[in-house]
Amino acid sequence: MSKAQSGLGSVKRDWSITSSNPPKSSQELPWDPTPPKQAPPPSSSAALTGREKRLRDIQNALDNRSTPAVTQQKRLSDSDASQAAPPAKKKRQLPPGYRNNDEYVPPKHERDDDHDPAAWRSGAFSTVSRPALAKSTYTAPPPSKKPAAVFLSQEQNQILKLAQEGHSLFYTGSAGTGKSVLLREIIKSLKKKHSKAADAVAITASTGIAACNIGGVTIHSFAGIGLGIESAEELAQKIRKNKKSSTRWLRTKVLIIDEVSMLDGDLFDKLSRIGSILRKKLEPFGGIQLIVTGDFFQLPPVTKNSSNVKFAFEADLWKQAISRTFNLTKVFRQHDQEFVDMLNEMRFGTLSRKSIDKFRSLSRPIHYDDGLGATELFPLRGDVDRSNSGRMSRLNTPPQTFKAVDGGTIQDPGQRDKMLSNFMCTELLTLRQDAQVMLIKNLDDTLVNGSMGRVVRFCDPTTYGTDRDVEGSEGQVETLASTSSTAKKPPSAAPGMQYPVVEFSLPNGGKRTLLITPDSFKVELPTGEVQASRTQLPLILAWAMSIHKSQGQTLDRVKVDLGKVFEKGQAYVALSRATSLDGLQVLNFDEKKVQAHPKVAAWSKTLETVSD
Numbered sequence: 188m189s190k191a192q193s194g195l196g197s198v199k200r201d202w203s204i205t206s207s208n209p210p211k212s213s214q215e216l217p218w219d220p221t222p223p224k225q226a227p228p229p230s231s232s233a234a235l236t237g238r239e240k241r242l243r244d245i246q247n248a249l250d251n252r253s254t255p256a257v258t259q260q261k262r263l264s265d266s267d268a269s270q271a272a273p274p275a276k277k278k279r280q281l282p283p284g285y286r287n288n289d290e291y292v293p294p295k296h297e298r299d300d301d302h303d304p305a306a307w308r309s310g311a312f313s314t315v316s317r318p319a320l321a322k323s324t325y326t327a328p329p330p331s332k333k334p335a336a337v338f339l340s341q342e343q344n345q346i347l348k349l350a351q352e353g354h355s356l357f358y359t360g361s362a363g364t365g366k367s368v369l370l371r372e373i374i375k376s377l378k379k380k381h382s383k384a385a386d387a388v389a390i391t392a393s394t395g396i397a398a399c400n401i402g403g404v405t406i407h408s409f410a411g412i413g414l415g416i417e418s419a420e421e422l423a424q425k426i427r428k429n430k431k432s433s434t435r436w437l438r439t440k441v442l443i444i445d446e447v448s449m450l451d452g453d454l455f456d457k458l459s460r461i462g463s464i465l466r467k468k469l470e471p472f473g474g475i476q477l478i479v480t481g482d483f484f485q486l487p488p489v490t491k492n493s494s495n496v497k498f499a500f501e502a503d504l505w506k507q508a509i510s511r512t513f514n515l516t517k518v519f520r521q522h523d524q525e526f527v528d529m530l531n532e533m534r535f536g537t538l539s540r541k542s543i544d545k546f547r548s549l550s551r552p553i554h555y556d557d558g559l560g561a562t563e564l565f566p567l568r569g570d571v572d573r574s575n576s577g578r579m580s581r582l583n584t585p586p587q588t589f590k591a592v593d594g595g596t597i598q599d600p601g602q603r604d605k606m607l608s609n610f611m612c613t614e615l616l617t618l619r620q621d622a623q624v625m626l627i628k629n630l631d632d633t634l635v636n637g638s639m640g641r642v643v644r645f646c647d648p649t650t651y652g653t654d655r656d657v658e659g660s661e662g663q664v665e666t667l668a669s670t671s672s673t674a675k676k677p678p679s680a681a682p683g684m685q686y687p688v689v690e691f692s693l694p695n696g697g698k699r700t701l702l703i704t705p706d707s708f709k710v711e712l713p714t715g716e717v718q719a720s721r722t723q724l725p726l727i728l729a730w731a732m733s734i735h736k737s738q739g740q741t742l743d744r745v746k747v748d749l750g751k752v753f754e755k756g757q758a759y760v761a762l763s764r765a766t767s768l769d770g771l772q773v774l775n776f777d778e779k780k781v782q783a784h785p786k787v788a789a790w791s792k793t794l795e796t797v798s799d
């Protein structure tokens with residue numbers, strides 16, 4: 188296929204372009220990133236008793252106001268409370284998948300097994316049921332608040348339109364350009380388009396944990412190829428013998444592949460040939476529409492020898508299979524242009540002296556007034572576990588362990604364990620008062636996946652917020668109505684069981700305090716079959732996190748020791764999680780550690796993309 192055929196237009200794009208000089212195609216639709224301010228709090232609460240305050244909070248919730256709990260990154264006493272502003276909405280938007288249906292779509296997660304390809308590829312990870320995790324004793328009024336809508340930029344909309352029209356396309360963009368947000372919109376719209384056939388849209392990703400982010404399964408699991416080491420012909424034979432897998436191939440109209448940077452090029456070709464064989468059509472993937480996304484400058488495919496890596500764009504059939512290529516240019520995660528430019532230089536491995544000096548200057552320690560530290564990102568899970576458990580053991584408070592309840596149709600213990608191990612939530616979660624935690628679900632537009640908090644106490648759900656809840660009467664109890672649109676008692680909240688009350692720090696300096704009860708995570712095939720499920724608190728310890736797990740996350744406070752980074756793309760993934768330079772600490776910055784893969788750098792220069 189000629190270059191001209193690889194894009195709608197044939198405009199050569201300089202991929203080093205940043206949002207400071209966006210091409211015509213990236214001109215945005217008007218979009219005000221700052222959500223409207225919430226109504227001001229009612230008058231002083233200083234003179235109110237705990238009970239009166241709670242009644243007032245209920246009234247506020249009914250009036251669609253937020254509870255004026257805390258502000259300015261410190262816990263307020265009752266006397267401070269009168270000056271407290273309600274927490275303003277966070278600029279970060281909720282993924283659309285959350286607000287628009289009864290499923291919660293969890294975030295991108297890591298391949299948590301630290302470079303074990305078999306484990307990465309084994310799982311099929313999917314969606315989580317609607318959160319039912321904030322519990323108060325109040326009878327909650329009907330849902331009073333919806334998360335703010337995401338307005339797609341013009342370039343995002345353009346891609347959505349072409350996807351709707353049935354084009355096979357690949358879109359990329361640097362970290363934080365809204366690839367995942369757009370993908371969720373595409374999935375939603377294509378599911379609507381094909382609503383008569385529930386399994387027409389196959390949602391997949393290169394790794395189990397990445398698939399979890401978009402409510403899908405691994406590409407291996409979708410294709411029914413196991414590890415996929417045989418030839419395409421042999422694999423097609425094998426699939427034919429499995430009715431479920433072969434039906435999936437025949438019924439699929441659209442195949443979504445996320446995090447394509449981690450998909451091996453040879454596998455891409457095999458999948459395409461398998462599609463042609465099974466569907467008896469010569470076209471790539473047997474004529475299935477492809478929607479592919481990812482950033483090749485981020486994490487590469489898993490190989491034993493990294494010099495042998497073959498990217499998906501190197502596949503023989505890549506150009507035939509993908510008729511349109513796009514590059515998103517508007518960065519949403521960071522608002523500081525200097526930081527955006529530094530990250531962009533880093534992505535291409537072409538750091539200027541100025542950026543190197545600036546990155547070096549970020550080694551300074553950062554003090555946060557609210558007691559929550561930055562999340563330290565490590566390449567290896569062992570370091571993460573050591574860091575988290577070290578910090579936990581320094582807390583002088585009694586531990587509370589929460590054990591997950593697992594289920595699902597997969598009977599083979601090995602296969603099931605592999606699937607479960609890809610969930611962000613762990614089988615055993617031990618917490619203590621003062622533990623630093625991260626929320627791993629989106630609740631609304633301020634409490635999102637990635638929100639950081641501190642366990643302030645443990646409480647029984649039936650006591651929380653009542654007169655018997657002595658600490659809750661200090662004015663820190665938030666009504667359920669202002670938090671979640673579900674008022675049901677979580678089925679998994681066992682009576683008498685103590686759950687953590689978490690005080691979350693909001694990016695605007697405000698705080699919100701919630702009782703967190705268990706929630707369910709599941710791996711679900713398009714047919715509705717739940718292959719594996721886990722009910723656990725939607726929290727993880729958050730002093731440290733692996734870089735793989737952080738992929739796809741947006742974090743306000745990040746600490747990275749580049750001395751430990753060993754793989755191309757890792758440093759870029761880690762540093763690009765941060766929303767600002769103020770919240771980023773970088774130790775042992777070494778420009779040699781931020782090289783782009785030469786094949787990716789060369790390929791990106793030859794790209795032809797759509798101009799408008």
Ligand SMILES: Nc1ncnc2c1ncn2[C@@H]1O[C@H](COP(=O)(O)OP(=O)(O)OP(=O)(O)O)[C@@H](O)[C@H]1O
Nearest residue numbers: 279280338339340362363364365366367368519739
């Ligand atoms: N159109 C939009 N309007 C407002 N915010 C947006 C928009 N698109 C994305 N965002 C926000 O930008 C941030 C980054 O988005 P997202 O995670 O989709 O980027 P990404 O390109 O997938 O990043 P990465 O490659 O690092 O995973 C998120 O906080 C998201 O809510």
